[in-house]
Amino acid sequence: xxxLTAAVIGxxxxxxxxxxxEIMQALVRHLHAFTREVGLTDDEWLAGVxxxxxxxxxxxxxxxxxILLSDTLGLSMLVDxxxxxxxxAATESTVLGPxxxxxxxxxxxxxxxxxxxxxxxxxxxxxVRDPDGKPIPGAxxxxxxxxxxxxYDVQDPDQPPFNLRGRFHARDDGSYRFVTVRPMCYSIxxxxxxxxxLRATDRHPWRAAHIHAIVSADGYRPVTxxxxxxxxxxxxxxAVFGVKESLIxxxxxxDDPAGAARLGVPAxxxxxxxxxxxxxxxxxx
Amino acid sequence: xxxLTAAVIGxxxxxxxxxxxEIMQALVRHLHAFTREVGLTDDEWLAGVxxxxxxxxxxxxxxxxxILLSDTLGLSMLVDxxxxxxxxAATESTVLGPxxxxxxxxxxxxxxxxxxxxxxxxxxxxxVRDPDGKPIPGAxxxxxxxxxxxxYDVQDPDQPPFNLRGRFHARDDGSYRFVTVRPMCYSIxxxxxxxxxLRATDRHPWRAAHIHAIVSADGYRPVTxxxxxxxxxxxxxxAVFGVKESLIxxxxxxDDPAGAARLGVPAxxxxxxxxxxxxxxxxxx
Numbered sequence: 001x002x003x004l005t006a007a008v009i010g011x012x013x014x015x016x017x018x019x020x021x022e023i024m025q026a027l028v029r030h031l032h033a034f035t036r037e038v039g040l041t042d043d044e045w046l047a048g049v050x051x052x053x054x055x056x057x058x059x060x061x062x063x064x065x066x067i068l069l070s071d072t073l074g075l076s077m078l079v080d081x082x083x084x085x086x087x088x089a090a091t092e093s094t095v096l097g098p099x100x101x102x103x104x105x106x107x108x109x110x111x112x113x114x115x116x117x118x119x120x121x122x123x124x125x126x127x128v129r130d131p132d133g134k135p136i137p138g139a140x141x142x143x144x145x146x147x148x149x150x151x152y153d154v155q156d157p158d159q160p161p162f163n164l165r166g167r168f169h170a171r172d173d174g175s176y177r178f179v180t181v182r183p184m185c186y187s188i189x190x191x192x193x194x195x196x197x198l199r200a201t202d203r204h205p206w207r208a209a210h211i212h213a214i215v216s217a218d219g220y221r222p223v224t225x226x227x228x229x230x231x232x233x234x235x236x237x238x239a240v241f242g243v244k245e246s247l248i249x250x251x252x253x254x255d256d257p258a259g260a261a262r263l264g265v266p267a268x269x270x271x272x273x274x275x276x277x278x279x280x281x282x283x284x285x
Numbered sequence: 286x287x288x289l290t291a292a293v294i295g296x297x298x299x300x301x302x303x304x305x306x307e308i309m310q311a312l313v314r315h316l317h318a319f320t321r322e323v324g325l326t327d328d329e330w331l332a333g334v335x336x337x338x339x340x341x342x343x344x345x346x347x348x349x350x351x352i353l354l355s356d357t358l359g360l361s362m363l364v365d366x367x368x369x370x371x372x373x374a375a376t377e378s379t380v381l382g383p384x385x386x387x388x389x390x391x392x393x394x395x396x397x398x399x400x401x402x403x404x405x406x407x408x409x410x411x412x413v414r415d416p417d418g419k420p421i422p423g424a425x426x427x428x429x430x431x432x433x434x435x436x437y438d439v440q441d442p443d444q445p446p447f448n449l450r451g452r453f454h455a456r457d458d459g460s461y462r463f464v465t466v467r468p469m470c471y472s473i474x475x476x477x478x479x480x481x482x483l484r485a486t487d488r489h490p491w492r493a494a495h496i497h498a499i500v501s502a503d504g505y506r507p508v509t510x511x512x513x514x515x516x517x518x519x520x521x522x523x524a525v526f527g528v529k530e531s532l533i534x535x536x537x538x539x540d541d542p543a544g545a546a547r548l549g550v551p552a553x554x555x556x557x558x559x560x561x562x563x564x565x566x567x568x569x570x
Contacts, residue, residue, distance in 0.1 A: 004359055004363055004366065004526060005359065005363070007526060008358060008359035008526060011486075011488060011522070011526075012486050012488075014486075014487040015374055015486040015487055016485075016487055017485070018331055020485060020486065021486070022323060023325075023329065024486060026319055026322055027319060027358075028359065030315045030316070030318060030319035030322075031315070031319075031358060031360060032360070032363055033315060033358070034315035034316075035360060035363050035364065035367070036363065036367065037311055038307060038308050038316075039367055040308075040364055040367060041364075041367075041368055042364060042368050044308065045355070045360075045361075045364045049351045049352055049355065049413055052337065052340070052341060052351050053344045053349070053351050054341070054352075054505060055337070055341055056337060056338050056339070056340055056341010056342050057341050057342060057344065059341070059342070059487055064334070064338070066334045066337050066338050066341075067334055069332070072313075073293060073313055073316060074289055074290065074292065074293035074313065075316060075317070075320060075330075075427070076330075077289055078289055078290070078317055078320050078321065079320065079327060079330045080325075081289065082320070082321065082324055082325060082326075083326055083327050087408070124477060127528065188347055200298045200300070200301075200302070200305060201297050201299075201300040201305065201306070201309060201570050202295075202300055202543070203297075207522050223290045237296070241289060241292060241293060241296075256333070257561050267485065281414050
């Protein structure tokens, strides 16, 4: 049986591209080791074939069930950590997710991205800086999140395009501010093979509530990250393993009309304070 | 990063079915180990997602691209060895392949399965016996193979149904005999994602020439196996790793009209001598 694994790996020896060779030989070694370790039966093998087939056939231009599978097996977060762990004081990264849309409107400091949502406002602000605390003027923040119904604009025909999406530049002192609503927990799509696997393994499909951000600036490593709501459910059991302690922030409630007026929002409202720290690009691997 | 893997495995702890739990936890451990070992990049991860998606979308009621992928990675043969290695003197097993059709005509000793094929005849014969040499009367042999054009009946509208397929019972002395044509090498379907992967890894899609057999009898472990033609190309590089030394047999050419007449075939013809040895069912795991 060991001979078989060696034969398959040997057959890949002449793969012209050395990186593809490395990946395929490692894949075969790990795939065979897994299969041997569990003593996979014929029926289990066939169940695996059928699961992967159904996963592929669930995919279309709006749904990527294999990415969902990768997410729920922690693979997406692992690839993220391998490739985007800037280390040190830099803001930690987390999954991009399937709901990013490029080209969100560029908005001014303090503007709202809640084009159509009556929920209480959340004012998110902070500074974009380097690990030494030096502000990064002009840093670009690309922000997106669910509406207060737990859905993204692209999932919800009742929301206008780019609702709860916007791009902001940090000011000269590195500060940024935008107005939004509190994000909601939501279920990843669970009506396909991945949902079936979650149920069979006694897992829920919920993500902890979060605001997405991609923060970038010339000369720095960009970071794809979230701000998690400290009051959210599922912080300990996020379906895609995206939560990192350092990304959890309180949404602080305020009822004072004066503070509201100063920020240009109705009371009650919430404030969230979160700095983004970018590592210099020189540290990129 | 190790924490992430532990978290995913921990999340599967409450899987109700203990076997599913074992398989999923091992899968996550090996999948993460592979990903970490090669340091999978974002682009490579996405290429993998796209490959798996295309593989699923290539599947329909006639084409199973994930089984083809399993075959070409040696996984199908590994699962076969895990589950069907009877050990000892029993005939070795190999892949079932995608071309088996149940319900082939039951034919008499010495009959031909070549309903429409003008190639020289091959007369295949031997004994079905147990590991001690005792004949197994009435053992059932389910036989199928390519026509001399390298195609199975189900791939070729010019062949009648069940061309080169037949079932035979061993006689009271365990002997069997059937008439066929020499099987041909053929390419596994290589117009899909798996074909692309074979080309990228400098591999050919050819299978060594073989006759398929499933041999079964009450009280014995059935065996799914091949008889390989010793003169075939690709015996050392079968695309699905199906060749085992013990299954290779010479197709011996004969030109004598008397021998041909005795077997009821035209000269020249070939003979193949191959015994099938079944392990007692008591040895089934």
